[in-house]
Amino acid sequence: VGVGLGSLGLFIATHWVELNNITPVLAVMIGLAVGIDYALFILSRYRSERATKDGPDAAGMAAGTAGSSVVFAGATVFIALFALVVANIGFLTAMGLAAAATVAIAVIVALTLIPALLGLLGDKAFAGRIPGVAGNRRRVKKHKASKHAAQSQQLAQEMGVGDADTSRESGAPADSSRGTFRMTPTMGNRWVRLVRKMPGVVMAFVVLSLGALSAPVLDMELSLPADTTSNPDTTQRKAADLLSEGFYPGVNGPFLVIVDAENINADAPALQPLMDAQGEDSTPTEQAQLSSYMYTADALKRVGGVRHAQIVGLSEDGQAAQIMVSPQTSPTDAATVGVASALRDATERIEDATGADLGMTGLTAVQLDITERLEEAMPVYLAIVVGLAILLLFLVFRSLLVPLVAALGFLLSVGSAFGLTVLVWQQGLWDLVPAPGPLISFMPIFLIGVTFGLAMDYQVFLVTRMREHYSHTGGQPSPGSPYSGVDESTIVGFTQGARVVTAAAIIMISVFVAFINQPLPFIQIFGFALAVSVFFDAFFIRMSLVPATMFLMGKATWWMPKWLDKIMPPLDIEGTALEKEWEEKERARAV
Known part of the structure; x- marks a missing residue:
């Protein structure tokens, strides 16, 4: 109840x-x-x-x-x-x-x-007592008047x-x-x-x-529940194992880095080579924003334990971007935790160099x-x-x-x-x-x-x-x-x-x-x-x-x-x- x-x-x-x-x-x-x-x-x-x-x-x-x-x-x-x-x-x-x-x-x-x-x-x-179990006495013939005394005696035995x-x-x-x-x-x-x-x-x-x-x-x-930790006979575990075999273990747990370039520093020295390589069809601020995305993806590729990093999406106004970063190891591997810490250190350096705001999410990051x-x-x-x-x-x-x-x-x-x-x-x-x-x-x-x-x-x-x-x-x-x-x-x-x-x-x-x-x-x-x-x-x-x-x-x-x-x-x-x-x-x- x-x-x-x-x-x-x-x-x-x-x-x-x-x-x-x-x-x-x-x-x-x-x-x-x-x-x-x-x-x-x-x-x-x-x-x-x-x-x-x-x-x-x-x-x-x-x-x-x-x-x-x-x-x-x-x-x-x-x-x-x-x-x-x-x-x-x-x-x-x-x-x-x-x-x-x-x-x-x-x-x-x-x-x-x-x-x-x-x-x-x-x-x-x-x-429904079972005789001889849990202190219950064996069944014997007793006079009805001795019932209360027998209960007291059984209580004493139980206690x-x-x-x-x-x-x-x-x-x-x-x-x-x-x-x-x-x-x-x-x-x-x-x-x-x-x-x-x-x-x-x-x-x-x-x-x-x-x-x-x-x-x-x-x-x-410690880790969070993931497809790679499911039972081997489940569909999600089989799919994760196939992806690991066909590509690499990290494909099952990529990081997603968000770059907010609304307040980008267009005069940042780190962005100048990438801005110079662009045409003059866009404003300096737009050039700096796009350059910050490319600079971030390139910098994250160089982090130890990272297999690949690429831009996977832009916001409608072009002021933000999504960068998917795939580690070499699986989400539950202890080495992946170290990769996540290194990526966070790298995002702080990128923020200092470009003026953009960066954040990271994903299974391991949340973990x-x-x-x-x-x-x-x-x-x-x-x-x-x-x-x-x-x-x-x-x-x-x-x-x-x-x-x-x-x-x-x-x-x-x-x-x-x-x-x-x-x-x-x-x-x-x-x-x-x-x-x-x-x-x-x-x-x-x-x-x-x-x-x-x-x-x-x-x-x-x-x-x-x-x-x-x-x-x-x-x-x-x-x-x-x-x-x-x-x-x-x-x-x-x-x-x-x-x-x-x-x-x-x-x-x-x-x-x-x-x-x-x-x-x-x-x-x-x-x-x-x-x-x-x-x-x-x-x-x-x-x-x-x-x-x-x-x-x-x-x-x-x-x-x-x-x-x-x-x-x-x-x-x-x-x-x-x-x-x-x-x-x-x-x-x-x-x-």
């Missing part, structure tokens, strides 16, 4: 603005991924709350806890995509705004339609805690009345306890492996302009996105180190994703792609924005469960617990959130992988890069590096200077206040 509304909005928007064909595809890709994830997080929390609450209360608690996290996570993705406007490139701004709007709609749908559907379906929402910890899910603080601390060994619980045994090894493995995968980024080449603008915008973009997200994480988790670990982990995941994308799509690793070549010039900044938003999603959904447990217990271990308060909150929170985060990551990866089969190469590259970035971030960073660093940092994990904690506004996305209010009402009702 969210993707449908987002796509409908895009089609309506085309009545007033023009959008390229990449925009709706990327909006659908991002909308599918986050829409399914956000619904999954709310449904998972509803399922756990349903074990101890009736339908309306469970839905309200799920919307007030997981729903708050969804709003925050969606806000980080929205900010990351909306901030693409700082690049000041029209089509990139449109892509960012379209994807951001789709994410906003996905959040609204998750917070409104999901509770409404739960109200319609009731307990049938989770009817990875024993009977004594079942009350934890409803937000009850740890106390001696709950008995000793016991944990059910789910897969997530086994993994986080393994990480606790050797956090230094896990941290070193993640940092070194992802750091090594990031190395190919240094060799990354250079976009690349330069993106290079200028990248530091500002990263400062806005990363800085604002870290600030928000400070407010949410009331910690100095947790947001820093989240940001550094993101840099590792996005760097490794770029590196693997370069190896496969640019350098042709293992011949996995039919036509390796330079990556799309605007892919890095867009991929950074999307990946950062998705990375913060998993950070929020996983660490909020840890923070929730830490807040409920006051940082103290439960009776009989062999762990410290920080370690226990990390283990319990990870166990509670690991399954849903794993499922969400697999769903998102599947969505992105599906786009690799699209016919457009840039969509294929986006699908691949986003899939590997989610894989690295979810399983290497959030599921491994984050808990490992928490075990290593100990009490410093949730440390915040008291003076800073006092001036920071309260932001309760875990729903702690809501749970306490519900508990107080339940106690009052029982009395």
Whole structure:
């Protein structure tokens, strides 16, 4: 529903603005991924709350806890995509705004339609369970009166805690009345306890492996989509290959130099030989204008890497001309970028010598302009996105180190994703792609924005469960617990959130992988890069590096200077206040 509304909005928007064909595809890709994830997080929390609450209360608690996290996570993705406007490139701004709007709609749908559907379906929402899968118990004959107890026991098994910890899910603080601390060994619980045994090894493995995968980024080449980068079986690629074979590779990407001679200097010494060779049928200004065109074409022929330059058109008043300059190499060849820079230097010298105004366009010229603008915008973009997200994480988790670990982990995941994308799509690793070549010039900044938003999603959904447990217990271990308060909150929170985060990551990866089969190469590259970035971030960073660093940092994990904690506004996305209010009402009702 969210993707449908987002796509409908895009089609309506085309009545007033023009959008390229990449925009709706990327909006659908991002909308599918986050829409399914956000619904999954709310449904998972509803399922756990349903074990101890009736339908309306469970839905309200799920919307007030997981729903708050969804709003925050969606806000980080929205900010990351909306901030693409700082690049000041029209089509990139449109892509960012379209994807951001789709994410906003996905959040609204998750917070409104999901509770409404739960109200319609009731307990049938989770009817079709598969025994033995996803924590579902094997079918056994039970008395009808024990149904509620069985649901509570299953909840405890799903959350990875024993009977004594079942009350934890409803937000009850740890106390001696709950008995000793016991944990059910789910897969997530086994993994986080393994990480606790050797956090230094896990941290070193993640940092070194992802750091090594990031190395190919240094060799990354960027270009705009062209016929020469299309799939080999397409008509446009075959035509480009035939032209290259019959003539030379540069014929597929000529430059177009525009000469504006309205304010030509008729007394320029460089033009005098050419003016003297003309007859006296025209005025000196007209002679100077025509001479400037010939002088420009001749000067551009002498630039290294240029195969040919010729005048291909004049304006009706004769005051401007078009000169086509063909390089030796193809548009995506790195040498062509050097030719473009040399041509720009040459046009500046021609302007000084003749007084004419020159400009250059063409695929490679536009690519250079976009690349330069993106290079200028990248530091500002990263400062806005990363800085604002870290600030928000400070407010949410009331910690100095947790947001820093989240940001550094993101840099590792996005760097490794770029590196693997370069190896496969640019350098042709293992011949996995039919036509390796330079990556799309605007892919890095867009991929950074999307990946950062998705990375913060998993950070929020996983660490909020840890923070929730830490807040409920006051940082103290439960009776009989062999762990410290920080370690226990990390283990319990990870166990509670690991399954849903794993499922969400697999769903998102599947969505992105599906786009690799699209016919457009840039969509294929986006699908691949986003899939590997989610894989690295979810399983290497959030599921491994984050808990490992928490075990290593100990009490410093949730440390915040008291003076800073006092001036920071309260932001309760875990729903702690809501749970306490519900508990107080339940106690009052029982009395």
